[in-house]
Amino acid sequence: MASRNTVQQRVIAQQLMELGNHPTADEVYRAVRRQLPSVSKATVYRTLNKLVHLGEATCVIAGLGAERFDHRTDEHCHVVCMKCGTVQDVSEGVFNDGVDHADAAAACGYEIVGHDLVFEGICPACQRA
Amino acid sequence: MASRNTVQQRVIAQQLMELGNHPTADEVYRAVRRQLPSVSKATVYRTLNKLVHLGEATCVIAGLGAERFDHRTDEHCHVVCMKCGTVQDVSEGVFNDGVDHADAAAACGYEIVGHDLVFEGICPACQRA
C-alpha cells in the first residue's frame, strides 16, 4: 500500500496542467481551492514536490520571488521577466544545442545530471509600463 | 553627498573577493564578523545588494537554499551540487556559445538583458558520501 490515489492529488496535478504557464505553489493553491475549498496549502506543496520527485513535473529556478512549477518534463529553456517574475517557455529547443554535459563534467569534476538555461528579460506587458 | 565610503562596505566587498567561491550572504556575514565583530547581517545584505546593483558583483540563481553572490561580473556559467548546494564556476566559457539573445527575443517577445546557464550535478565530495 505504498501510495494512495486521492482527490487532492488528482485535482492538483490537473490544475498544474491546466494553468500551464509555470504557476507558483500559491497560484496552484488558489486554482485548486475553487474545486476543493478546504484544501490545505501544505497539501499543495507536498503534492507538487511529489510530482517533481516522480518526474511528472519540474521546477523552474527563476531567482525572482517564489519557486515555479512546470508540467513539462522535456528539456526546454525559459525566460523570466525581471520586473513581474512571470516565466515563459522559449520554444524551439535550439538554445540547448551546444550544451554538453560530458564537457561540463570534464571541466568541473561534478557528475552532471541536468542543466537549466534561463534568459532574463522584460516581458511585453512590462515593456509598456 | 550621494554615497559614503564606510569600513563595513569596504570589508564586505573585500571578503566577497577573498571568499571567492559563491558564498551565501550568511557566509559573507561570518567572514566579515571576524574583522568587524559588531557588523549587522542587515548591513551585509544591504551592501551585497548594492554591489550587485552597481555591477560590481552578481548573484547566482542556484535554486537550492540561500542566494549566492559572485565577485565575478563577466559572463560565465555555474554548476550547483544537488546535495550540498555548493556552486562552482564552469570555466572555458565555451558553454555560452550558441546562446543568442536576439534569437531568444524573437522566440518569446521579451526584451532580453541576460541569461544564466546552470548545470545541476553532484560534487566530488558528495559523490563519495
Added chain:
DNA sequence: ACACTTAATGAAAATGATTATCAATAAGTA
C-alpha cells in the same frame, strides 16, 4: 578642531516562502 546634515548602521521586528508537526480523516485491503 567643531558643528551640522543625513547616509549608513545595528538591532529587532516583519515579511514571505516553504517545511515540519500532529491529531483527524479516508484510501485501500481483507
Added chain:
DNA sequence: TACTTATTGATAATCATTTTCATTAAGTGT
C-alpha cells in the same frame, strides 16, 4: 464492515531576506 496507515488540514516552525527606526558616523563647511 472493520482495520491499517498514508494522506490530509491546520498550525507552528523554519529559513532567507527586507523593513523599521533610533543611533552612529562620513562627508562638508566653519
